[in-house]
Amino acid sequence: MLKLLLVFTICLNAHANWSPETKKLFNSLQDLVSYKNKDFITLWGSLRRYAWSNSLKGDTFKVKLPQMKNELELYSFKAEGVKPLVIFFPGIFGSHEGDINHWNANDFEKSNLHVGMVPNFLNKNYISAIPKYTKENALSIDVANNLDAIEEIIDHIGVKNINKIVFVAESLGTFIASSSIRFQESYPRIFSRLDKVLLLWPPLDIKNSLSAFDKKFKYTTKAHEDCSYILKLPKFVKHFFWQDHPENVSSEDAHCFSAYLFHSGFKSGLRKSFDAIKETREELNEQEPENFTEFIIAHNPNFLSTINKDPKKVKLSYWLKKWEGNGVKIKILSSEDDFINRPSDWNQVEGEYLFSWGGHCAPLSLINVQKAITKEVQ
Secondary structure (H helix, E strand, O other), X not given: OHHHHHHHHHHXXXXXXXXXXXXXXXXXXXXXXXXXXXXXXXXXXXXXXXXXXXOOOOEEEEEOOOOEOOOEEEEEEOOOOOEEEEEEEOOOOOOOOOHHHHXXXXXXXXXXXXXXXXXXXXXXXXXXXXXXXXXXXXXXXXHHHHHHXXXXXXXXXXXXXXXXXXXXXXOOHHHHHHHHHHHHHHOHHHHXXXXXXXXXXXXXXXXXXXXXXXXXXXXXXXXXXHXXXXXXXXXXXXXXXXXXXXXXXXXXXXXXXXXXXXXXXXXXXXXXXXXXHHHHOOOOOOOOOOOHHHHHHHHOOOHHHHHHHOHHHHEHHHHHHHHOOOOOEEEEEEEOOOOOOOHHHHHHOOOEEEEOOOOOOHXXXXXXXXXXXXXXXX
């Protein structure tokens, strides 16, 4: 009876702890960066991942999914032997083409793990495949499309070569990975093999995250227009590449480079994806969006209205409860100062490990953090 009770308790605890070795590593990095500007640190981490990533060695192939009008290009890497399949869900605008995502996948491939990647649902290639959005499926179709794509990746690699499946998701990709539990019964080939779900810097409430981004775009517009980045090129090299970690960053530099993050980074990706919308929808009359809310309205018109009717379905805490009792281990990693989240929202989540620094995803640029994540996958 006691053994049954212990098994039942363990199964209910979907929120698995990181291994002691990984926790020890994370603890050693808590004070690594003393400079605390979260937007600047976010850019610092992004640029280092971009600069130090290597080309991926797998294959791309196109598939026609049931709920998309055009073909969608997927990525897979087939390792030698029977190995875990890591499905990486990239962050906003991401795909196998985005060098920042190579950083994550590079180590999985070097460790001889199978890898599969589906473009983020705001990626230009995903949009060009034209998902069949309706009022009824506004929050679910992208999840179903990802699972259909994973089925194709499994076939591409070969079921016999896969001993388990692990989801590793970053940023907005964590919404797809965490809410995939709603389709557990429809995709037994995936969920019967699913062992772990690693959620890296997840939005705790997408509605709040959209608002946070919109405020950042508005707040940083003047700084982006006024800053002369060419004159700041020496400072750019110093802060982002010459130093191992940013030190002695002036408030002016931080102000300018934070604005660069949102306008030459996020907003640039937004424009590319909006161009894909215009190319696939001739009747589109919207002007180029100035923020993510305007972009989402153009891309999936029923997304925001559906959120407003049922806001819990874009909250991580809601989906984590759905995972309880199925034996899949959920591991969460983030930073206390991630600008996409309200710190108080972490009270609704269990089992996370939070860095005291890092803004949005910056610690992922550290090679020892990526190697620790790879070990957790195996």
